[in-house]
Structure formats: C-alpha cells, structure tokens
C-alpha cells in the first residue's frame with residue numbers, strides 16, 4: 001500500500017498519469033475520491049495548467065479507463081465542431097447517465113436530430129417565453145419575496161432557496177404544475193426530490209473515476225452510491241410519471257373524451273418522462289447554480305453591486321420589477337456580470353465524449369478508438385492565454401466594449417454553453433430568466449455573507465456549494 005500510495009501521489013503530481021498497477025477493487029478509487037472530493041474541479045484545473053492544457057490518463061489495461069483530459073481551445077474546436085462526427089457521446093456516456101434515458105443529452109444520430117429540432121422550436125417559442133416571465137414574476141411576488149421577508153435579518157441558505165425556487169418554476173414550465181417546494185413555512189422534509197437530484201449528480205462523478213465494471217458490480221448488488229442512484233431515480237420517476245398521468249387526464253377532460261393531441265398520442269410515457277427529466281435537470285441546476293453563485297460574487301464585490309444597482313435603477317425606476325422584456329436589453333452590465341460568473345463557475349464544469357475512430361488532436365496527443373475525452377470548461381474559463389493575467393478576478397468589465405456593448409467571445413474559448421452542433425439550446429432563455437430574476441431580487445433585497453462561512457464546491461456533475469451559501473438578507477427601501 002505505501003508503494004502504491006507513493007506512485008499514486010507522484011502520478012497525480014506528474015504530467016502523465018500512468019497507473020499500471022491499479023488495485024481496482026476499491027483502494028485507488030477510494031484514495032482518488034478522498035484526494036479530489038474537496039475541490040475536484042480545482043484539482044483538475046491545477047493539473048491541466050501544469051500539463052499545458054492536456055494530459056493522458058492511463059488506467060490498467062483490463063479496466064478500459066484511459067482518457068484524455070483537456071482545456072485547450074484548439075482541441076475543443078476539433079472535438080466539438082470540426083471533427084464532431086469522430087467524437088460522440090458513446091455507450092459509456094449512455095451507461096453513466098442512464099437516468100436520462102433516451103433524452104437529448106444521452107442520444108446521438110437521428111434520435112438526437114429529432115429531439116434537437118423539437119426542443120429548438122419549443123424553447124424559442126415567444127409565447128412560451130412570455131408565459132415564463134409572467135409566471136416567474138408571479139412566483140417572485142407570491143413566494144420568493146414573502147420567504148425573504150419572513151427571514152429578513154436571519155441566516156438564510158440562499159443556495160437552498162435558489163434550488164427550491166427554480167425547481168418549482170421549472171416544474172411549472174415543463175410539467176404544467178407547481179409543486180410548491182419553496183414556501184414561507186420552510187423546507188418540507190417530505191419533499192425528497194432535491195436530495196434525489198444531488199445524489200444522482202454526485203454518483204455520476206464516482207462513475208467517471210472508477211472502472212465501469214466496479215460501479216456496475218455495485219449497482220447489481222445495490223452497494224454505496226449505486227444504491228442511492230437507483231433509489232433517487234425511482235423517487236424522481238414516480239414524481240414525473242405521476243405529473244404526466246395527471247396532465248393526460250386533464251387534457252382528456254378538456255377534450256371531452258376526444259383523442260389527445262398527436263404528440264401525446266405518438267409519445268409513450270417513457271419518452272415524455274425522458275424529455276421531462278432532461279429539461280428539469282437541464283434547467284433547474286444550471287439556473288439555480290448561476291443564481292446563487294452570482295449572489296455570492298455580488299455580495300463579495302461591492303463595486304460590482306453598486307454598478308448593477310445603478311443600471312437597474314435607470315430601467316426599473318419606482319416599480320419592484322422590470323416592466324417588459326425589452327428592458328432586459330438595456331441591462332448590459334448585469335449581462336456582463338452573468339457572463340463573468342459563468343466564465344469562472346460554469347454550472348456544468350466538464351464535458352464527456354468518446355472517440356469513434358483513431359485520431360490526433362491539435363495538441364499532438366494520440367487518440368485511440370473508444371478512448372474517452374474529458375473536457376474541463378472550469379479550467380478553460382481560468383486560462384491566462386484567453387482571459388489575461390487577471391483571469392482569476394471577477395471583473396464584469398472584461399465583457400464590455402469601449403462603446404458599451406457586450407464583447408463576443410468565440411464559443412470554443414468560452415465553452416460554458418459548449419461549442420459546435422450540440423451547443424446548449426437554452427442559452428438565450430437562461431440569460432432572459434437570469435436577468436429578470438437577478439434584477440428584481442437585487443433591487444428589492446440586500447445580501448451579506450454570514451461571517452466565517454466558507455464557500456466550497458461539491459464533487460458533482462453540476463457546480464454547487466458544499467455547505468450552502470449562508471447569507472443575511474435585508475429588505476431595500478425601493
């Protein structure tokens with residue numbers, strides 16, 4: 001064990017990971033787990049910086065675990081755009097993310113094309129977007145603001161509030177009903193969905209760092225994180241299937257016993273479940289993660305807060321909320337602050353692909369067929385080569401041109417929403433919703449960090465704060 005420990009530590013420090021003697025059944029996964037869990041994405045970032053942006057990880061020959069990790073923009077362009085056909089999600093991705101079923105994140109080829117077209121038209125529908133801002137405003141007025149009023153002066157975990165608030169909203173938009181998770185009475189212990197998502201997203205990281213055979217073995221016998229993932233998937237499935245059943249019954253009633261619409265007829269409950277699960281996971285965590293990280297960054301950068309408030313004042317005037325969607329276009333500094341948050345803290349910190357054939361990356365690294373590619377967006381947002389010497393500073397100004405417009409950064413350099421044909425379909429919508437929420441929240445409430453609270457990240461597929469975001473909230477005199 002001491003020899004292995006030394007070799008593991010030196011491998012982690014060295015530029016090339018070559019772990020030939022991998023004690024597959026537990027020892028190394030456990031060590032790596034402990035070494036990395038404190039700041040997994042930070043550890044990956046440090047290693048990528050030391051290796052010039054790309055390294056090869058060699059697992060034992062029998063475990064099929066070799067992968068290339070990279071944060072190099074040229075490699076990003078190659079993998080996600082130029083040679084896109086050579087890099088697919090692949091069978092490993094599908095197995096790791098099996099809870100997404102046949103949803104868009106998990107499929108390639110024709111199935112992906114079909115869902116992309118379908119979701120593109122749904123997410124860009126103006127009527128739906130207007131409905132979303134209307135319900136969001138209503139939810140802020142009737143739930144979020146009363147919750148913040150009730151807790152004024154007390155310690156509030158704003159990450160938890162953001163998660164509950166986004167979960168209610170996303171269910172309203174995707175499933176058509178509001179589960180009422182966030183309420184003035186506080187968190188309901190009988191509401192297991194938040195925990196279920198968290199357990200799944202943490203277990204996904206585990207599935208990335210242990211050989212497939214190991215977690216499949218654990219899954220078969222219901223051991224450790226695999227037990228949690230199967231329980232959590234069941235909990236969420238029950239919730240979504242139930243919502244689909246109620247929705248279908250309502251539609252049937254509305255149609256007075258006639259046939260349901262074509263899509264509902266064509267779609268099986270399983271297909272609707274996969275799409276709903278995908279949209280809820282795509283929207284809930286990315287938006288709540290950005291919202292809480294932005295609140296934290298604003299609270300710890302008073303100059304940024306002052307500038308955001310100055311800009312909002314010019315648009316909102318004496319009301320509590322933005323009046324119309326067009327007002328959002330004027331909020332350039334807030335737009336830049338959101339970009340800056342997403343650069344330093346991408347809600348989805350890494351991406352995963354599988355090579356369908358042998359290839360050579362622009363960085364010179366050889367790729368063999370079936371090899372996994374892990375791409376760190378977290379590290380990419382912190383590269384001096386792209387973001388200059390002050391890359392670690394939170395500075396929304398870097399996104400604003402001399403003329404006062406948002407500077408366009410090519411997506412292979414700012415990859416928070418990915419680049420290439422599989423770019424996020426919810427980017428424009430996310431900016432709209434975030435600007436609408438953040439402007440109203442910051443205009444009405446002031447947030448200060450609770451003394452001594454340290455913000456740390458969890459080892460999860462979605463960037464999230466380990467001990468929450470403890471803040472003190474007070475009402476502003478608008």
Ligand code: HEM
Nearest residue numbers: 104282283286287290347348416417418422424425426430
């Ligand atoms: C700050 C917010 C968001 C960020 C940072 C973000 C980021 C991403 C990333 C990195 C991907 C690529 C994932 C992959 O290929 O594995 C993606 C894909 C996607 N996103 Fe987002 N997302 C955000 C919000 C949303 C929202 C609100 C929706 C809609 C409800 C959405 C819908 C989608 C869809 C449907 C895809 C799949 C695209 C495809 O595979 O062709 N996203 N997003």
